[in-house]
Structure formats: C-alpha cells, structure tokens
Amino acid sequence: MADDWRNGGFGLYVHWPFCEAKCPYCDFNSHVSKKIDQKQWLTSYLSELKRSAVDTPDRVLNTIFFGGGTPSLMAPETVEAIIAQARTLWRPANDMEITLEANPGSVEAGRFAAYRDAGVNRISMGVQALNDEDLRRLGRIHTVAEARAAFDIARNCFDRVSFDLIYARQHQTPDAWQAELTEALSMAVDHLSLYQLTIEDGTAFGDRYAVGKLRGLPEDDSAADMYLATQEICEAHGLPAYEVSNHARPGAESLHNLIYWRYGDYVGIGPGAHGRVTLGSQKLATETYLSPAAWLDAVSKGTGEKERTLLSTQDQANEYLMMGLRIAEGLDIDRYNALSSTPLPENILNDLQDIGMIDRSNGRLIATKDGRAVLNAVIRELLG
Template sequence: MADDWRNGGFGLYVHWPFCEAKCPYCDFNSHVSRNINQKQWLDCYLSELRRSAGETPDRVLNTIFFGGGTPSLMAPETVAAVIDTARALWRPANNMEITLEANPGSVEAGRFAAYRDAGVNRISMGVQALNDDDLRRLGRIHTVSEARAAFDIARSCFDRVSFDLIYARQHQTLDAWRAELTEALSMAVDHLSLYQLTIEQGTAFGDRYALGKLHGLPEDDSAADMYLATQEICETHGLPAYEVSNHARPGAESQHNLIYWRYGDYVGIGPGAHGRITLNGQKFATETHLAPQRWLGAAANGNGETVRTEVTRQEQAQEYLMMGLRIVEGLDIERYCALSGCSLPQDKLDHLTQIGMVQCQDGRLMATPDGRAVLNAVIRELLG
C-alpha cells in the first residue's frame, strides 16, 4: 500500500491569492491588493518547490495547476520560472498538463501568448454567466462581450480551453438556463465546468442570505431540474459529464482534477493550498498559511506549511470513496478494501443498487446519474 498514490498520479497545485475584486459568492482564499512584489512571490514559490521536491524525489509530475485567486494576474515570467523549476525538480510526464485559471477581465492577447510560451497548455476561464445583469449580481467585473473576446483570445493561443458557469442564480428560470447553456456549448472547445450556486458562510452572499436579503434564489426542486437539464443538454452536445460538475469531450477531461478524484498525491504551495503526499508509505494532509504575507514570511524562512497530519488508512478509504464516487468511472472496490481493511457494507450496497443510486461493474463501484444528483446522501449511507 506504500505506493497506493500511483493509482491516481502526482500533481502540483500553485495558489495565487490575488484578485482584482472579491466576488460575493466566493469562499476561496482570495485577496485584493494593488501592490504585489512578483519577484518576492517567485522566490518563495521556488523555495517551496525545492523543499517539496526534496521530500518527493524521483516522481513523474503529471500535472501543474495554477489556481486562485486570479492566476492570470501573475507575470508570465513568474509562471515560466515556476514551470521550468518544477520540470527540473521532478521528471515531467511526456504529456504533462499545465493549466492556468483566468478571469476575462485580466486577459490580454500578449499575456496569453506569453503564458503559452512559458509552457501553459490549458486555460480554465471563469466566465460564470452569459448575462450582463447576472454578472453584475455575481460581482464580476467583466461583461459578456469581454468574456467572449477573452475566450476568443484563449482559443487562438491554446488547443485546450475550459470555462466555468454558475447556474441556479437569482431569478434564473429553467428555460433561461437551458438557453444559456446551449449558447455556452456553441462556444465550448472541449470542457465545461458547471456549478450550482451555493451560499457559503463567511461570504457577502452568506451574510445577505442570513439577513433574508438575498432574493430570487431558485427552490430546491427548480435547482434540481436545472442540474438534470444540464446533464441532458451537455450529453446531447457531445460533452457528457465525467464528474458531478464537469463535462468534457472524451479525452479532454481535466487531468489535474482527476488526480484529486482518483486519490493520487499532489503538492500544494501558496497561501491556503492543501496537499496530499505519501512519504515512506504514510499519506499526509498538508496545509499552508492562509494570509498572503504570513505565507510569504514563512516560505522565505524555509517552510510555508502550517499543518501536516497523518491520514489513517480508514480516513484514506473514506476520502477515496468520497472522491471516487464523484466521477463517472467510479472507484476500484479492491483498492477501497485494501485501504480500509474491510469490505463495503453489502446490505447498504444492495439497497442503493435496488433504488438505482449505485451500480457495481467490472470490480468498480459507480454512482448512477440519479445517484450523482444526490451524491452526499449516497456517501452518507455508505459511510454511516
């Protein structure tokens, strides 16, 4: 079991914590700052890369993902140096996927070409809505026309381009979402991430919701109808779901996110980045300082981590189950049993199978389309 992580692969996540504005629905670790010392950030990223690679030598690096925040605010030279250093510290896979998240408001043709030249080969763009009124409600600083222009720039520079949309927005109807999704699919290259709006504590939307001031949210049944319509429409257009919220043409799935869902190992560097790394047969969960300046100071002193926690075999089995059931391919039952030391509860499997929530096939356990629609309940049943 020392090499269990190999079943999922090995990736690198780099967190850039800065945005031009804080969106009211966002609970990610993002901050607005007008003065960013790119050289200081690069020095600390490279220091953390060297520290992490010293612990995980001789691994093949399958993916790099620049997340945020808004990584398209990073200087292309910073991105290039991180990629070059990671390639030198680990053995790069022949088909290494290197993704950078971008917001339409921060996209320039010259900058995107520079990211491509730096080694980025996939862009994930946060469009979020194809309706200017809803973009304003979501706190986005771009318009639909700017999003389309940015998307065209990305498509001219990169073969692989994904974009995100949020549905179940305020005052949104099922028919309106169907029309918007169909429009999005006419633009899509090979991948879409489609998320239902969730109201998180600690966000501006969360505060408004608690005060009863967030009006027009769809009822649960309406939101469920939007989810089901999403699956149907994307399937018809050749981008079937491969994960609860992600749709792709076959072969265009996000390889980095599949490392998470297949329960591989990944190094996380940057403020608030999480990681899972296996050292001497023991898997650890890693966390870093949330505040950018605190992380910078700690990384400059040799270690940006705050917590490193052993993940027990039982916890690994539970995490693998929770991740694996998110993807259409499901999880390997034998691998689950090896991690947990026991079999899945047969009576619960039988019940969930009978009511059409899961299926077992070729040694794998998969949630059905109906099961993925209520996945949290399915997972609670299996782990309860």
C-alpha cells in the same frame, strides 16, 4: 500502501491568492491588494518547490495547476520560472498538462501568448454567466462581450480551453438556464465546469442571505431541474459528465482534477493550498498558512506549511470513496478494500443498487446519474 498514490498520479497545485475584486459568492482564499511584489512571490514559490521536491524525489510530474485567486494576474515571467523549476525538480510526463485559471477581465492577447510561451497548455476561464445583469449580481468585473473576446483569444493561443458557469442564480428560470447553456455549448468548447450557486458562510452572499436580503434564489425543485437539464443537454452535445460538475468531450477531461478524484498525490504550495503526499508508507494531508503575509514570512523561515496530518488507512479509504464516487468511472472496489479496515456494508450496497443509486460492475463501484444528483446522501449511507 506506499504505492497506492500511483493509481491516481502526481500533480502540483500552485495557489495565487490575489484578485482584482472579491466576488460575493466566493469562499476561496483570495485577497485584493494594490501592490504585489512579483519577485518576492517568485522567490517564495521556488523555495517551496525545492523543499517539496526533497520529500518527493524521482516522481513523474503529470500536471501543474495554477489556481486562485486570479492566476492570470501573475507575471508571465513568474509562471515561466515556476514551470521551469518544476521540470528540473521532477521528471515531467511526456503529456504533462499545465493549466492556468484566468478571468476574462484580466487578460489580453499578448498576455495569453506569453503564458503559452511560458509552457501553459490549458486555460480554465471563469466566465460564470452569459448575461450582463447576472454578471453584475455575481460581482464579476467583466461583461459578456469581454468574456467572449477573451475566450476567442484563448482558443487562438491554446488547444485546450475550459470555462466555468454558475447556475441556479438569482431570478434564473430553468428555461433561461437551458438557453444560456446551449449558447455556451455553441462556442466550440470541449470542457465545461458547471456549478450550482451555493451560499457559503463568511461570504457577502452568506451575510445577505442570513438577513433575508438575497432574494430570487430558485426553489430546490427548480435547481434540481436545472441540474438534470444540464446533464441531458451536455450529453446531447457530446460533453457527458465525467464528474458531478464537469463535462468534457472524451479525451478533454482535466487531468489535474482527475488526480484529486482518483486519489493520487499532489503537492500544494501557496497561501491556503492543501496537499496529499505519500512519504514512505505514510500518506499526509498538508496545509499552508492562509494569509499571504503569514505564508511569505513562514517561507522565509524555511517552510510555508502550517501543519501535516497523518492519514490512517481508513481515512484514506473514506477520502478515496468520497472522491471516486464523484467521477463517472467510479472507484476500484479492491483498492478501497485494501485501504479500509472493513469492507463497505453489503446490505447498504444492495439497498442503494436496488433503488438505482449505484452500480457494481467489473470490480468498480459507480454512482449512477441519479446517484450523482444526490451524491452526499449516497456517501452518508455508505460511510454510516
């Protein structure tokens, strides 16, 4: 199992935990802070990179992803130094993808150009809605006009630009969503991440929902209609779903996210970052301290990792199944069987295939379009 990760590749995830404002739907590890010591953060990131590289020598680094939070609040010099350090610690792939997440309210032309010059070659923009009223409801601090302007700037600086939208929002109808999605697709995009609004515990939306004050959420049938329309409209525009919530023109898929879904290895640094790293013949799940202050303090003492958990081969098989079925290419059945102590139950596979939820061909197990629409239920059946 020592080389299983090679089937997915090797990436680096860098978490920037700060935002200008906390969105009410967000359950990510993000914080609002008036003062950020960029030099201290850079020193800590570089320290963590060196520590992680000791564990993973002689690897080809396929991707770097700056996530958050709002990484477009990072000083371009910080981004540049992290990229330069990563390039010296690992062997950079010839086609290395370097993505930075950006919010439209935190960018301008000079900053984007500086990120490009720092080595970033892909931007993922958190637009979330093309409707000002809904942007306000979602707690976003930008307008549609600002989002369009930022997108245009990004397209002028980068060959690859993706943006996110949230659907099944309050008071949103299927017809309104279809019109908005069609508008988004007219913006000459090659990658879209389209997420159904989910209400998470511990968020402002979660608190409002619990006391009956989050009104106008679509009924389940209406949300399902929006999901199905999303698949049809994007496919008709040449951006088929390559993953449950992600659509791209062929060749424009997110290489970093494919490392997750193909169950490769990735180093995660920064507050709350997770990782999957194979050391010798053992695969470990890594977890860092959530609090920015606690993470900085821990790094100063030697490591920002809070814990490492050894994953059994069955744990790995289960994770590979859950990740692999999310993507249109599915998973390699022989690879699953090499990890798992027992093969997937043939009777369950036959039943799911009979009702059109999965397909098996060329040695791969694939969730069909209908299966991806109810993927959690399909996975529950397979894992018992």
